[in-house]
Amino acid sequence: GSVEIDPGAKRALERGSSLLPAGLRKIKGHFLAGDVIEIRDESGRSVGRGIANYSYREILPALGLRGEEIRQRALFTRSEEIIHRNNMIV
Numbered sequence: 001g002s003v004e005i006d007p008g009a010k011r012a013l014e015r016g017s018s019l020l021p022a023g024l025r026k027i028k029g030h031f032l033a034g035d036v037i038e039i040r041d042e043s044g045r046s047v048g049r050g051i052a053n054y055s056y057r058e059i060l061p062a063l064g065l066r067g068e069e070i071r072q073r074a075l076f077t078r079s080e081e082i083i084h085r086n087n088m089i090v
Contacts, residue, residue, distance in 0.1 A: 001029030001056055002038035003082065010041050013048060013090050018081040021062040021070060031056050039083070039090075050088030053079045 005013070009023020019039065031037050032055045039047045052059075059082060062075045070076055 001027065001031035001035065002040050003027055003059075004040050004042060005047065006042065010047055013039070013088070016085055018085040019050065019083040019088065020067070020080060021059065021082055022064060022066045024059070024063050024082065027056050027059060027063070029056070033058070037083070039088075048088055048090035050083035052083060053081055
């Protein structure tokens with residue numbers, strides 16, 4: 001599977017940040033937590049790969065949401081990051 005990110009998320013990843021739900025635009029394919037997924041920009045180019053902390057089903061309701069919104073809705077329980085920077089190659 002893969003995720004599509006916005007330009008702001010791409011810049012953040014290039015600076016060494018983790019991938020957060022706020023920067024996600026789309027999910028393609030199916031994946032589980034612990035799977036390696038592709039990170040793509042809006043033009044479809046590969047930006048990197050990483051180990052997903054959540055499955056595609058867990059991420060869908062959080063697409064584009066900021067941390068406070070995710071906490072209010074209690075969507076994520078393990079981590080705020082979709083992919084932690086230590087588990088990613090950009």
